[in-house]
Amino acid sequence: MKLSTRYNRVNILTASIAVIITGIIYYFFIHLILTNKLDKDLAVEENEIIQYTRIYRKLPLPASFLDQQISYRDSPGNANNIRNFSYTTLINQNRNEPGRSLVTTVNLKGKNIQVIITKSRVESEDLVRVILLITLAVTVVLLVSLFLINRYVLSRLWMPFYKTLKRMKAFEVTKMEAVSEVVTKIDEFIELDQSVNAMADRVKQDYKELKSFTDNASHEMMTPLAIINSKLDSLLQTEPFTAQQGVLLQDIYQAIGKLSRLHQSLLLLAKIENNLITDAQEIDFKILVESKVRQFHELFKRDRLIIDVKLDDKVLIMSRYLADIILNNLLSNAIRHNLPDGKIFIELSKKALVISNTGKNLKVKDKLFDRFSKSTESEGMGLGLAITKQICNLYGYQITYEPMNGMHKFSVLFGPEI
Amino acid sequence: MKILIVEDEQALYESIFAYFTDEGNVCEHAADFDTAIKKIELYSYDCILLDLGLPGGEGLEILSRVKKLNKKDGVLIISARHSLDDRLSGLDLGADDYLVKPFHLSELKARVSAIIRRKNFDGNNIIKFNEITVDVSAMMISINSNPVILTKKEFDLLVYLLSNKNKVVTKNAMAEHLWGDEMDLSDDFDFIYTHVKNLKKKLGEAGGKDYLKSVYGIGYKFSEA
Numbered sequence: 001m002k003l004s005t006r007y008n009r010v011n012i013l014t015a016s017i018a019v020i021i022t023g024i025i026y027y028f029f030i031h032l033i034l035t036n037k038l039d040k041d042l043a044v045e046e047n048e049i050i051q052y053t054r055i056y057r058k059l060p061l062p063a064s065f066l067d068q069q070i071s072y073r074d075s076p077g078n079a080n081n082i083r084n085f086s087y088t089t090l091i092n093q094n095r096n097e098p099g100r101s102l103v104t105t106v107n108l109k110g111k112n113i114q115v116i117i118t119k120s121r122v123e124s125e126d127l128v129r130v131i132l133l134i135t136l137a138v139t140v141v142l143l144v145s146l147f148l149i150n151r152y153v154l155s156r157l158w159m160p161f162y163k164t165l166k167r168m169k170a171f172e173v174t175k176m177e178a179v180s181e182v183v184t185k186i187d188e189f190i191e192l193d194q195s196v197n198a199m200a201d202r203v204k205q206d207y208k209e210l211k212s213f214t215d216n217a218s219h220e221m222m223t224p225l226a227i228i229n230s231k232l233d234s235l236l237q238t239e240p241f242t243a244q245q246g247v248l249l250q251d252i253y254q255a256i257g258k259l260s261r262l263h264q265s266l267l268l269l270a271k272i273e274n275n276l277i278t279d280a281q282e283i284d285f286k287i288l289v290e291s292k293v294r295q296f297h298e299l300f301k302r303d304r305l306i307i308d309v310k311l312d313d314k315v316l317i318m319s320r321y322l323a324d325i326i327l328n329n330l331l332s333n334a335i336r337h338n339l340p341d342g343k344i345f346i347e348l349s350k351k352a353l354v355i356s357n358t359g360k361n362l363k364v365k366d367k368l369f370d371r372f373s374k375s376t377e378s379e380g381m382g383l384g385l386a387i388t389k390q391i392c393n394l395y396g397y398q399i400t401y402e403p404m405n406g407m408h409k410f411s412v413l414f415g416p417e418i
Numbered sequence: 419m420k421i422l423i424v425e426d427e428q429a430l431y432e433s434i435f436a437y438f439t440d441e442g443n444v445c446e447h448a449a450d451f452d453t454a455i456k457k458i459e460l461y462s463y464d465c466i467l468l469d470l471g472l473p474g475g476e477g478l479e480i481l482s483r484v485k486k487l488n489k490k491d492g493v494l495i496i497s498a499r500h501s502l503d504d505r506l507s508g509l510d511l512g513a514d515d516y517l518v519k520p521f522h523l524s525e526l527k528a529r530v531s532a533i534i535r536r537k538n539f540d541g542n543n544i545i546k547f548n549e550i551t552v553d554v555s556a557m558m559i560s561i562n563s564n565p566v567i568l569t570k571k572e573f574d575l576l577v578y579l580l581s582n583k584n585k586v587v588t589k590n591a592m593a594e595h596l597w598g599d600e601m602d603l604s605d606d607f608d609f610i611y612t613h614v615k616n617l618k619k620k621l622g623e624a625g626g627k628d629y630l631k632s633v634y635g636i637g638y639k640f641s642e643a
Binding site: 218219220221222223225226227228229230231233234236237239241242243245246247249250253254256257260295298299301302 | 427429430433434436437471497498518519520521522523524571585586588589590591594597598608609612613633634635636637
């Protein structure tokens with residue numbers, strides 16, 4: 001529920017309840033006041049009648065005015081000194097009107113006579129009705145205006161907030177534009193906007209620093225490696241060598257190759273973790289797997305591995321570079337940790353990519369995806385699966401390992417289709 | 419071929435220079451941004467080897483200057499920066515290729531040769547070595563006009579060796595060239611040996627001489643001697 005809707009609802013509800021309660025109280029008080037006033041008038045009248053009878057020793061004429069009637073009747077003997085206010089109806093020109101009467105007794109020549117004074121309540125009723133109507137009208141106007149204010153003014157007031165929110169959602173660290181400059185006069189929103197912009201700037205600054213750090217680190221470490229490699233290549237052209245020198249050179253090349261691959265892998269891990277790889281695109285995974293199988297063909301053949309490939313169509317949105325790396329890592333793992341004359345099954349479905357291979361039993365099952373964890377006989381660096389896992393994390397895929405009848409089974413679950 | 423090497427690292431420049439200069443290639447050197455700009459404005463090159471991080475300026479700037487001058491020079495970026503957007507922006511700006519440091523000089527040579535062949539496309543996309551003729555664009559090989567059927571990898575290997583003729587090429591470099599450096603190759607290169615053996619056999623059967631010599635387990639050399 002939106003804040004304005006919620007606020008609106010609460011506001012209107014409390015306002016209505018408050019208005020209804022005050023309305024009721026108002027009505028009763030006015031009613032009470034008016035009745036009191038009527039009763040006082042009746043008492044004045046009573047007093048006049050009593051005075052009159054005391055002075056003139058007779059009853060005043062039973063008068064019938066427009067809004068006041070007085071009548072007498074003999075009081076039943078025992079009902080002495082009755083004084084009673086009550087609501088009655090007043091018959092005025094053959095019309096029934098609400099009235100209020102006072103029944104009292106006067107003593108005339110030793111005889112108790114009941115006097116009934118009745119006054120019309122029409123005026124006061126009308127007054128109450130008019131007041132009630134005015135109150136109702138005011139209430140309705142108040143509620144409607146409250147509703148309108150909430151609905152239009154509030155939502156306009158919150159507009160900058162939603163704008164900022166929208167821009168924050170659209171914020172991408174790799175793009176270099178500022179988050180927003182929302183025009184508003186509300187202090188809180190100005191502050192929010194400023195904080196968001198400051199945060200975005202900080203994030204961008206961090207991103208830039210990180211990027212330049214990885215770039216510089218890569219440059220500084222790669223340069224000496226590049227020099228060693230090129231010097232070795234130059235040295236190689238100054239043959240002849242003895243077989244022994246050849247072996248030494250080969251070993252140096254091997255070590256350099258390993259070092260630069262290690263370095264590239266670590267850089268890649270850092271980049272994936274910091275979300276620096278952003279070239280997501282549609283990739284036909286089936287075609288990619290097929291081409292990888294072709295690419296690895298010689299390696300399969302060398303180890304006399306039997307390949308069983310079962311591929312469905314599957315399109316993924318990810319970086320081509322990273323897709324390549326996942327497949328490279330999983331396939332070269334399957335080759336490297338295989339037995340001679342072993343088997344590799346590759347299965348691609350809508351849901352998952354499953355690569356299983358025959359191989360020796362593993363000791364480091366739980367740490368398989370950790371960095372630098374590898375079995376002692378492995379000649380890899382122990383980074384391949386860590387990188388694969390990071391890539392999977394990046395795209396929300398799930399990678400699992402399970403041993404199954406002497407097979408190692410790696411599954412990449414692609415997760416729900418978007 | 420006339421090649422400009424824009425590289426601030428003296429040691430690396432020297433190796434590249436030594437690797438390229440025999441066989442009649444002319445190499446020039448620019449160690450900083452300003453020299454490089456001056457050189458590209460004054461002269462034309464078949465290929466410019468461009469390092470990205472330079473004293474005095476950004477290598478990509480030089481690339482866009484070359485493009486602005488409407489020069490036909492081929493540009494190969496050599497950089498230690500592995501980041502993908504650098505690679506993409508380099509290629510977007512019109513670089514012909516991108517090679518990440520550290521690289522094998524033989525790989526550099528093969529790429530430069532490919533760029534130059536592509537630049538001189540009109541009828542010149544053919545490599546000749548004595549009786550061997552390779553039409554790179556048509557992927558055809560003939561020896562004394564007899565066609566030789568090679569697999570894709572054997573073909574790539576032959577072109578690679580021809581680009582580096584008279585040089586010792588390591589097995590590591592060959593493997594990386596054929597399978598890509600991102601593939602985490604295991605340390606034994608028996609499968610290279612198989613390819614080389616097949617290539618030798620096919621060339622020999624078609625009447626070619628045996629130019630491909632093994633160099634003490636390190637690698638191979640394609641040469642007459």
